[in-house]
Amino acid sequence: MSSLHAHTLDVIKLNIALPNGHRLLRNVSLTLEPGEVRALVGESGAGKSMIGKSVLGILPPNVAITEGEILLEGQHLNMMTPPTRRKIVAQSAALIPQDPLTALNPVRKIGPQIIDPLVRIQGWNAREAETRALDLLDRVHIRDPKRVMQSYPHELSGGMRQRVLIAAAFAPSPRLIVADEPTTALDVTVQKQILRLIRELQQETGTAVLFVTHDMGVVAKISQKVTVLFAGKVMEDAPTREVFTNPQHPYTRALIAATPSYADLERPFSPVPASLIADLHAQIAQDDLLYRGGRI
Amino acid sequence: MLLKTVLTRLATTVVTLFGVAVVVFTLVRVAPGNPIAMMLPPGATEEDIANLTRLYGFDKSLPEQFVIWLGGVLQGDFGTSITLRQPVMELVLGRLPATLELSFMALVIAVALGGTIAVIGARKRGTGTEVGLDLTNGAVLSVPDFLWGLIFVLLFGVLWPVLSISGRVDPRLDIDFTTNFYVIEGLLRGRLDVVGSTLSHMLMPAMSLALPLAAMIAQLLKQSLKEVLHLDYTTLARVRGFSETAVILREALRNAALPTLTLIGVQFTFLIGGTVIVERIFAYEGLGNMAIDAVINRDLPLIQGIVILFAALFIVINLLVDLSYTLLNPRLRHG
Ligand SMILES: Nc1ncnc2c1ncn2[C@@H]1O[C@H](COP(=O)(O)OP(=O)(O)OP(=O)(O)O)[C@@H](O)[C@H]1O
Ligand SMILES: [Mg+2]
Numbered sequence: 001m002s003s004l005h006a007h008t009l010d011v012i013k014l015n016i017a018l019p020n021g022h023r024l025l026r027n028v029s030l031t032l033e034p035g036e037v038r039a040l041v042g043e044s045g046a047g048k049s050m051i052g053k054s055v056l057g058i059l060p061p062n063v064a065i066t067e068g069e070i071l072l073e074g075q076h077l078n079m080m081t082p083p084t085r086r087k088i089v090a091q092s093a094a095l096i097p098q099d100p101l102t103a104l105n106p107v108r109k110i111g112p113q114i115i116d117p118l119v120r121i122q123g124w125n126a127r128e129a130e131t132r133a134l135d136l137l138d139r140v141h142i143r144d145p146k147r148v149m150q151s152y153p154h155e156l157s158g159g160m161r162q163r164v165l166i167a168a169a170f171a172p173s174p175r176l177i178v179a180d181e182p183t184t185a186l187d188v189t190v191q192k193q194i195l196r197l198i199r200e201l202q203q204e205t206g207t208a209v210l211f212v213t214h215d216m217g218v219v220a221k222i223s224q225k226v227t228v229l230f231a232g233k234v235m236e237d238a239p240t241r242e243v244f245t246n247p248q249h250p251y252t253r254a255l256i257a258a259t260p261s262y263a264d265l266e267r268p269f270s271p272v273p274a275s276l277i278a279d280l281h282a283q284i285a286q287d288d289l290l291y292r293g294g295r296i
Numbered sequence: 297m298l299l300k301t302v303l304t305r306l307a308t309t310v311v312t313l314f315g316v317a318v319v320v321f322t323l324v325r326v327a328p329g330n331p332i333a334m335m336l337p338p339g340a341t342e343e344d345i346a347n348l349t350r351l352y353g354f355d356k357s358l359p360e361q362f363v364i365w366l367g368g369v370l371q372g373d374f375g376t377s378i379t380l381r382q383p384v385m386e387l388v389l390g391r392l393p394a395t396l397e398l399s400f401m402a403l404v405i406a407v408a409l410g411g412t413i414a415v416i417g418a419r420k421r422g423t424g425t426e427v428g429l430d431l432t433n434g435a436v437l438s439v440p441d442f443l444w445g446l447i448f449v450l451l452f453g454v455l456w457p458v459l460s461i462s463g464r465v466d467p468r469l470d471i472d473f474t475t476n477f478y479v480i481e482g483l484l485r486g487r488l489d490v491v492g493s494t495l496s497h498m499l500m501p502a503m504s505l506a507l508p509l510a511a512m513i514a515q516l517l518k519q520s521l522k523e524v525l526h527l528d529y530t531t532l533a534r535v536r537g538f539s540e541t542a543v544i545l546r547e548a549l550r551n552a553a554l555p556t557l558t559l560i561g562v563q564f565t566f567l568i569g570g571t572v573i574v575e576r577i578f579a580y581e582g583l584g585n586m587a588i589d590a591v592i593n594r595d596l597p598l599i600q601g602i603v604i605l606f607a608a609l610f611i612v613i614n615l616l617v618d619l620s621y622t623l624l625n626p627r628l629r630h631g
Contacts, residue, residue: 056535061422083539090537103528107550107626116546121537152626165532 007071008032008092008176008208009055014068016050016059023288024050024063026233032225034175035206037199039219039240041255042229043272048212050232052178055210057082057089073175090121094169096179096198100161100186104153111149114168122172136167139204140197159190163197170201177202180212195222216259220244228252231284250276309611316607317369317600321362324596331378331594352378365600374604375597379589384601388583392605393476394464395575395582399568401479401498402505406567407560409506410513414556417514418521418544429514436511441570444504445577452500459500462579466493501578505570509563516559520552527551553624561617565610 009032016025025047032038040048053059055070057077070077072092077085097103105113111133118129130149137145140163153161162182169177179198183191199222202209211222219226219240226243228236228251236249247253254272332348333340349355353364368375374384417429439447453461465471465478469490473481479498482491524530525548533543572584579585583602590598 058531058534086534086537086539089535093535095532095535097528097532099528103532105529105547105551107624108547117533117536117538154627 006033008034008036008073009210010069010071011051011055012069012071014051014054014070015066016054016063017066019062019064021292023066023291024232025054026231026284026287026291027068028229028232028234030227030234030237032176032208032210034208035202036225037202037209037211037223038225038227039223040210040212040227040229041214041216041219042235043214045231046229047232048214048229049180051229052095052180052210052212055089055176056093056095056178057085087121090117090172092174093176093178094172094174096162096166096169096177096182098181098184100158100165103165104161106153108152109149110151110153110156110164114149114164114171117168118172132171133167136171137164139170139201140164140167142167158186159194162186162190162194166194166197166201170205170207173205174207176208176210178210178212181214183218184213198222216256228255230280233284233287235280251280305615312611313604313607317366317604318362320600320603321365322358324594324599325358325361329594331596334594335378365597369604374601377590377598378595379593380595380598384597387586387598388601388605390476391581391583391586393478394580395568395571395584397477397479397494398498398502398571398575398580398582399505399564401495401502402509402567403560403564405502405506406509406513410510411517413510413514414517414521415541415544415549417518418525418548419541421518421522421525426518429518433511433514436507437515439508441504441508441567442573442577444507445501445574448500448504449577460497461500464494464497464581465490466497469493497578497580501571501574501580504574504577505567509560509567512559512563513556517552517556520555521548524548524552550624554621557617557620557624561614564613568606568609568613 009030011028011030014025014028015023017023028047028051030038030040030051040051042048050059050063054065055072055077059065065078068078072088075088077088080088104110111130114133114136115126115129118124118132119126124132133149134145137148142148142160142163148156148160148164156164166182182198183194186194195218198209198211201207209222211218213219223240226236226238226240227234228243228249230251235251236243236247238248243252244256247256251272254270254276257270258272332345332352332354336344336348346355353361356364365375372385374388376382377384377387380387413429413433417426420426420429448459449461452459460466471478471487471490473485473490475481478490478494482488482494521544525544530543530547533547534540538546571582572587574580575582575584576588583605587599587602589595590602
């Protein structure tokens with residue numbers, strides 16, 4: 001029990017499924033220690049976002065947790081009533097979303113969008129919250145924080161909006177941040193800045209980050225641990241360095257081979273072979289049969 | 297920029313009102329029925345009729361009559377009612393407050409009721425409650441305002457007589473107000489007896505007018521809310537700890553309100569149109585009731601005055617709706 005308390009996040013044998021029984025996550029387990037960055041990689045549809053959503057309690061209404069545990073700072077989230085759970089999650093975790101264009105309310109000024117949760121949910125007084133918001137906007141390198149607080153989202157560029165969202169995520173001092181492909185929707189040049197910014201703030205604050213991406217290049221830059229996901233199943237879970245130097249699973253090797261390398265531009269780029277994918281799907285189909293067989 | 301908008305707006309308003317004036321002036325004169333013959337006793341001679349016709353100017357050609365009438369209107373004189381023998385302007389302005397108070401009460405009821413149902417429906421989306429609300433809305437919507445009026449008369453006037461079904465205010469009350477805005481002036485003067493009596497007389501006609509609009513608002517607003525409720529910023533608000541109800545009220549409502557506002561803008565003018573029949577059903581002393589009498593009696597100057605006033609009212613309402621868009625949507629505020 002006490003060893004669990006030391007973890008920021010424990011996901012234990014998590015299974016989620018659609019009402020028709022189709023499984024979206026298959027016995028997924030992962031752990032985040034305080035201050036650790038764990039990358040969650042896998043191709044589109046692998047279920048990366050579903051893991052983040054399970055943790056934050058924002059699964060779509062037709063998706064349900066069928067089995068497994070989620071512990072946030074040692075607290076069992078899926079045994080709580082929704083209001084309690086919402087409070088616990090808001091106090092310990094935050095989200096940096098994928099698309100900064102849709103993640104800010106278009107009819108509200110930036111300031112209140114950062115300050116409101118601090119005042120209404122975290123219980124700060126208005127002055128503290130405003131100071132905090134200005135400070136964080138400054139720390140995400142926004143030049144004129146006072147003016148930006150008075151702006152509407154449509155007056156800011158995509159990169160600026162993502163900075164605002166990063167500031168908002170770090171504002172209540174969460175111990176866990178889920179960053180769901182936070183740079184995918186941005187220009188390539190802005191992507192690098194935003195990535196650097198998240199790493200910078202993460203290191204300053206010691207916040208644990210679950211970093212969702214499908215880019216092995218990003219994995220190498222930002223994370224200490226990696227979880228490789230395929231069709232809702234964990235293929236490999238290892239320290240980042242080991243994953244690159246000595247990948248255990250054939251799918252991990254294929255993913256690395258499929259990533260253009262910055263170090264070795266000569267190395268040929270090769271997509272994940274179709275035969276490997278077919279093999280993996282066959283295995284998963286078998287898993288599913290056993291899983292159902294075991295339960296009925 | 298702003299000045300240009302205002303000027304354009306003013307110009308279109310003048311053109312619209314002129315168009316309405318031409319149409320109504322022509323229509324009431326080509327429609328069958330002689331107003332003069334109707335106001336004289338059965339034994340009147342041809343000469344009596346001719347005299348009176350001349351007095352009211354009906355012997356002149358249509359364009360001539362129009363020019364004379366328009367000249368008066370431009371000086372604020374809408375002529376004299378044939379049946380009531382009082383200046384049209386005075387009569388119409390005397391009745392306008394009753395209709396305005398009734399329409400606004402109906403609007404407030406429709407928005408409050410429809411808005412609440414929309415929020416509940418969005419909150420309970422995907423459940424049996426939502427289906428139940430949808431079905432109820434459909435049923436309410438399929439009954440027009442005047443039928444609601446009759447249903448209410450039957451229910452609360454006849455079967456279970458708790459509300460007064462006729463008039464605007466208890467006639468036994470002593471009302472020496474300067475305006476005919478009984479509710480507003482009553483509140484200002486602290487005459488709660490007048491306010492109470494007026495409101496209880498207004499309740500049923502206002503409900504009749506409000507119900508169909510409330511159902512429309514409930515359906516449209518709920519639909520818009522549901523669309524907004526799976527946008528990223530609402531998800532983010534949930535992660536930040538806001539309850540579903542708080543997310544709907546704080547994050548979604550203003551974004552979802554625009555289509556509903558357009559609906560209300562259009563439907564409110566229909567609602568005011570609906571007062572004509574509903575006021576009749578409840579013998580409510582408003583403009584609509586007066587309009588029906590004016591038509592029955594072929595009181596041409598009065599009909600013209602009422603129609604022009606309604607047209608002006610519609611224009612003002614549309615203007616207010618456009619203004620509120622700008623308030624709701626910051627992107628429209630610039631440029
Ligand atoms: N609301 C939903 N209803 C049913 N299935 C869904 C729903 N949302 C997602 N899915 C399915 O769940 C699976 C996992 O989705 P998820 O969004 O977690 O993928 P991902 O790994 O984040 O992919 P991407 O890189 O495209 O974001 C996908 O197969 C997707 O089709
Ligand atoms: Mg995703």
